[in-house]
Amino acid sequence: MPNPTPHTSPIELVVMDMAGTTVADDGLVLDAFDAAATSVGLPEEGPEREAARKYVLDTMGQSKIEVFRALFDSEEDAQSANRAFERAYDARIDGGVTPVPVAAETIARLRGAGISVVLTTGFSPTTQGRIVDALGWQDLPDAFLAPGEFGRGRPHPDLVLSAALHVQVSDMAAVAVVGDTSNDIRSGLRAGAPVVAGVLTGAHGADQLRDAGATHVLDSIAEFPALVLN
Template sequence: MSDNTIQLAVLDMAGTTVADGGLVLRAFDAAATAAGIDAEGPERERARKYVLDTMGQSKITVFRALLSDEDRAQEANLAFEAAYEALIDEVDITPIPGAAEAITKLRDAGVKVALTTGFSRGTQDRLLHALDWKDIADLTLAPSDAGRGRPYPDMVLTALLRLQADAVHRVAVLGDTTSDITTGLAAGARIVAGTLTGAHDDAQLRAAGATHVVPSVVEFADLVLAEHT
């Protein structure tokens, strides 16, 4: 086996492997209202822009930055999680086309797969249940499982340790946000790819330092397997 073989693929969920129909912004609006941010006006618009710019980050980290008050941030985070979980029941949560097949293709080739999220463990579990993805990956991680969420490297490095990859240059990361790219680079992954199925566009992903930008997780699997020799 080559020293360059990719042993581990760390994949984001919402926007990367899962299409959730824009539930993040809908849940954020409910959380912002619970935190006392006016429903209309410049404060709400600034908050929405910040959420879009930091999409992919751990939600409690986002609320801490927005509100500068730990109690309000915790209240907003709980409201966000409750709203998102309620909306899961109202919206048809579906995989990104070809995502399940791409994950299976990677695992069949001997590449271990970890699914990560900026949501809580409870919300991640609800998503996995809605998709019937309980056993689709080797590992699933929320920020609470690793210490810190994105943009920190903790989830990628936790996946490496738990799934026993030999080194960071044996890891490939895929996400749809600049936060995913920052995380992968901070972790030292060899492939840190952006996908165009979610929040951020080609220019944003490349400006963040993506080593590759792919149309979807399907092409990412092909990219990883091309180096899996």
Template sequence: MPSIELAVLDMAGTTVTDDGLVLRAFDEAATAAGLPESGQARDAARTYVRDTMGQSKIEVFRHLFGTEDRARHANATFEQVYADSIDTGIAEVPGAAKAITGMREAGVKVALTTGFSATTQRRILDALDWADIADLVLAPGEYGRGRPFPDLILNALLHSGIDDVAKVAVLGDTSSDIRSGLRAGASIVAGTLTGAHDADTLTAAGATHVVASVADFAELILSQPRKADPA
């Protein structure tokens, strides 16, 4: 296997913690879209949101609410509620910044991806003082479809100048992250246990590795032979 030259990392649940803010923001968005606040429909919607963690939020709302107007209204509410809580509800996964910096110092480029909009992604980065922590930051829209499609990973490859998808490693906390990495053809598609899905779910999705956190992922990547290493 070629040495890893690009690590594509998810944000919420992987490098960033939000203390359940996604589900709280979803509940407000669902109410704004007219979904009953309790009952079978609300319970089914919450289950779907949990199962599809990591996917583009607008796509989740399109599936749940059917019409484009309802989906966009729900998404706008979700993004606003989430953004309003970022300054007090967001923190890095312990060791995330050190792990990212360590990989970059070793010559591995790092891309941060998300299922949120680019505006919300930037708000998260600003709140953590992470404006320059990664080589690339990508969100659905400008860089294609969100997970589980491979677009963000492939765009990270193209924009970083890496010449082979086999030199890419992916880390995420959901089955959607895993499917995205596999569809992109990355050599390492790892799941982390700091977020939404457990080890069995990540393994069933096809994860090549399951790690405790992004810190362990960095150790895994840096333990691979480097270009300058002896053969």
């Protein structure tokens, strides 16, 4: 894609998504969803399963428990499916997740330039921690945030606002957000970030990201520093 137009105002914080943006998981989300759906009795084949899988793809980036609440009639089934999803995903993390090319270098470059970086997810804190441990990223960003303790998941603005509070930015105009899903984009816009960039290494394509309001669409996280480093 063409080089993005740089953002001219100083950026103090970048809020980055994990799966699909900085972390590749080779389809583990859908695999884990299928295991979870089967565990609560959703037919393994047919229109009901296909509709549920489409919903999972369309809502990538959201808190997983909220996705299951939308799919299943009872809170008990939603919680059971969420637990099964986490077990299935966690069992596949070792050897199943890898960094998106130059993601770690991009984070280090931004922090070296004095910009704080916070990594966020729609997974539970436990699953996020397992991914971080598998990658050895414990000290890479300034912080890791997940739904729950730090508020609602995407598309709500809570994680972006919590990140801004955590690093004590001077103004929301100094915050940039980057992710691979429409929900990442909506979350950033609702939080008031002036730079809300989509990347094409994950769940959603350029049209979906632009329709959600992305200020920039990039091939990958590798192009992101050009937006915010002047």
